[in-house]
Amino acid sequence: MSFSRTNNATKVAIDTNKIFASGTFKNVWQGDYTDGARKGELCVAKEFKSGSVFQSHYFEEELEIIRHSQAIIDAFAAAGVIRARILLNIPEVWVYDETGENILVEPMIENFEKFNSNTGWAPRTGDAWSEAMQALSHFSYHDSNQKFLLCDLQGGSYRDGYILTDPAIMSRTKTCGPADLGPDGINSFFHRHRCGRFCNRKWLKPAMVKQARYAARRGTTMALLPTRQSRMPLTSVRE
Template sequence: MSGLGATFNPISFAEGRFRRAYMGTWTKPLSKIGQWCVVKKSKETFTWKEKDWDTTKAVQEEAQTFADEFNNHFRTNYPIRFTEVNVLQVTSVPNLKDAPKLNEYVVTEDYIDGEFKKWCNNYGYVSEEAKTTAPSMPAFMHWSWYHTNGQMMIADLQGAKLTNSYLLTDPVILSDDDQFGCTDTGVEGMLMFFRTHKCNKFCSSLPAPTISDFIGIIPPFTLSMCSVAMPSVTNCTAYQQELKLTRPVKNAVLRTFRNVAARIQH
């Protein structure tokens, strides 16, 4: 199976809730010929227009911009990087179930050569390793929230720890207006993160909302429904259609976020 710029195995080697992944090799550019790559397609739909991947590309590029600023600010020994997304069209394909179709558009990126791990998702899950030996992962989420005055957060942090950096893929951006596609769980995803987050050496100086900030804002029954939903998306990506907060409650939570993010830390 091939596309314009890569050849790949039509049998997937991994999948999440949203995409399937196929192992491949680059056929161009010249600097990458023969190197491993990963081809990904949507599980639920066929992608016949290149622009349908625009949100995916924009999220990855925006996440890298945030990561650059985070790395420069904290000067960590292991800076955070994200893979670059390329959109390719499939030019040849066998007739196999679950394989990309002829002329379908897929995304392709460099293969991450390391032990793949999911440190955080987009609905409050933070792995034990992220809490102990990879503290920059939840700190990056917290910092991105603070950096945007409580209006955005980089989430769904997954990838590998390499010799001198973290290399991540498939991030999610949570936004105050749910503009970044079906995995943008918005202020509800941010709220669920802060329900479990414990600040570490990177983010201890940053403002953070606590449950007391939401007394009288979130109905107890609604918060209970969110808590029940958390285990169902542990270690995987949540979707917008699974959210529980009503728009008026989300707006109230966002106002609280902005007030908290504006606090001066002493």
């Protein structure tokens, strides 16, 4: 069984007069579905920043991360770690009629909150709902035999479960998009992770490090490009 939440619609009207929200990589616009089973319900449209709206590989990479995240969430559900359901919003690539620009469209999430980041930030509330999300991240690392870490968890918590959107995955090989900080990111995350009531003490962890490579940030931290040592510095070039 796949725990997903899809558009289930064919048309939307997006209000582009005002940005609804903005993250590290994307701007978010609010709209509503105008045709299909979700007609009349709210949705959001997400655009990548930095002029990437016409570049298909950004969207393909994003959707691959979503597919991988869905598999992790399904495995977490099958393991029966918590009773509450966790649904994942599944965006689709749609196109603006007027401009031909690509956008990611998905259903709106109410009660939006951040559960953790890709540097290991997490609210220290002692709340069971937050601890369940930290357990999901820890489980992903254990269940993948230390290859992947599902993190940057955000979305809405409801009476009987969660809806998540836009998660990140970090990997040993640093191949899961711009929010994948690689082994240093995984170590930074676990440097700050505190197991709660839903973590299993037998779950795997990386070897502890004395100092985290990345500072804790509530927002998403983007991986830096490696320095090209063979090239002259930009400061030596006349603007």
